Amino acid sequence: MRAGFVVSKAVGKAVVRTSVKRKLRxxxxxxxxxxxxxxLVVVRALPGAGDADHAxxxxxxxxALKRLLGGGTR
Numbered sequence: 001m002r003a004g005f006v007v008s009k010a011v012g013k014a015v016v017r018t019s020v021k022r023k024l025r026x027x028x029x030x031x032x033x034x035x036x037x038x039x040l041v042v043v044r045a046l047p048g049a050g051d052a053d054h055a056x057x058x059x060x061x062x063x064a065l066k067r068l069l070g071g072g073t074r
Contacts, residue, residue: 012050
């Protein structure tokens with residue numbers, strides 16, 4: 001299972017983008033076991049991700065994975 005991250009300049013300057021990527025990498029590491037074997041997931045950080053704290057990113061990632069795995073609707 002692999003995960004990739006797209007964090008555009010709309011999220012913030014380089015330091016902020018790197019911080020968001022690090023937080024997302026840390027969060028996805030614990031959630032990879034939820035995905036089917038051989039999965040490839042790409043997470044796109046929206047502009048508000050730069051201002052979000054660790055807990056908010058975790059909630060947003062959990063909601064996205066739940067939708068991805070068929071556990072909920074928009």
